[in-house]
Amino acid sequence: MSGYSIRVNPLMLPLVLPGVYAPQEDTALLAGALSEEPLPPGADVLDVGTGSGALAIEAARRGTRVTAVDVSWRAVCTAWFNVRVAGVPVRVRRGDLFTPVQDRLYDLILTNPPYVPAPTGARPPRGTARAWDAGRDGRLVLDRICEQAPTLLRPGGVLLMVHSALSDPGRTLDRLRAAGLKASVTRRSRIAFGPVLRGRERWLRRRGLLSPTDENEELVVVRAELPV
Secondary structure (H helix, E strand, C coil): CCCCECCCCCCCCCCECCCCCCCCHHHHHHHHHHHCCCCCCCCEEEEECCCCCHHHHHHHCCCCEEEEEECCHHHHHHHHHHHHHHCCCEEEEECCCCHHHCCCCEEEEEECCCCECCCCCCCCCCHHHHHCECCCCCCCCHHHHHHHHHHHEEEEEEEEEEEEHHHCHHHHHHHHHHCCCEEEEEEEEEEECCHHHHHCHHHHHHCCCCCCCCCEEEEEEEEEECCC
């Protein structure tokens, strides 16, 4: 059993390799939004930053055609294994965000990207931190998604994205609307600080991203639709 860990998590995946983001509250929040999205059988779905493959598997169980992408080889291997165990057809590809799928259009794009503000600034994160660190404002990856995702949606296609209120949902909405999408926050949830936020709580308070009384983090799901 050395070399990987079996973990209990909200979506009951059998394998999460060390350094791969295990499904947590944000995954479950996005999975809830996915469950309410009307998807006809055969719809084309893209899961960007798939990590463990949890959301890709949930989408594939709806009878959709799913492609899952991650920049991490460990995540790709984890997702591939979990997809095979689940017995659902998911294409797993390695690449930076949308690079491996530039020639395709999708009915639904799912993403749970890195979104935690980090004191390291604009320097790209390394190792395990790539799963959550996203620059001083938490938007190192979010802004790229807002710019690139609309170009991969079919008319009527939908982007579902989860991130923290610390990384400015209003800016996400503004950028998606500027790209011609109808965008709104459709789900919110408050959760206790996890280990990452607890470790940089004082820094976040000094920057004004957390108030002196904040004891929880708010997560949001943004839904954006390309008009027909």
